Amino acid sequence: xxxxxxxxxxxxxxxxxxxxxxxxxxxxxxxxxxxxxxxxxxxxxxxxxxxxxxxxxxxxxxxxxxxxxxxxxxxxxxxxxxxxxxxxxxxxxxxxxxxxxxx
Numbered sequence: 001x002x003x004x005x006x007x008x009x010x011x012x013x014x015x016x017x018x019x020x021x022x023x024x025x026x027x028x029x030x031x032x033x034x035x036x037x038x039x040x041x042x043x044x045x046x047x048x049x050x051x052x053x054x055x056x057x058x059x060x061x062x063x064x065x066x067x068x069x070x071x072x073x074x075x076x077x078x079x080x081x082x083x084x085x086x087x088x089x090x091x092x093x094x095x096x097x098x099x100x101x102x103x
Contacts, residue, residue, distance in 0.1 A: 050098055055096075058092075060091070067084050
């Protein structure tokens with residue numbers, strides 16, 4: 001078992017795999033940064049995405065998210081708005097918000 005575990009984290013040449021390096025880097029980042037750091041990079045990423053995509057992009061991801069969510073719980077119908085509809089409306093609302101902010 002020890003040999004297998006070691007082999008899973010190393011290439012044939014004995015060096016660390018990309019996956020292992022990524023895991024170790026992620027763990028180090030989590031140890032070295034606080035919640036505000038992750039909130040800030042999330043905000044920056046969201047702003048960059050908003051600058052690079054249009055209304056159709058947000059409508060499409062909202063629709064896809066709503067469909068995926070609806071497929072997860074088809075048998076839970078309690079007279080509420082479907083998750084698909086909520087995703088579509090969320091995508092449209094975000095697109096309108098972006099449009100209003102660009103005026």
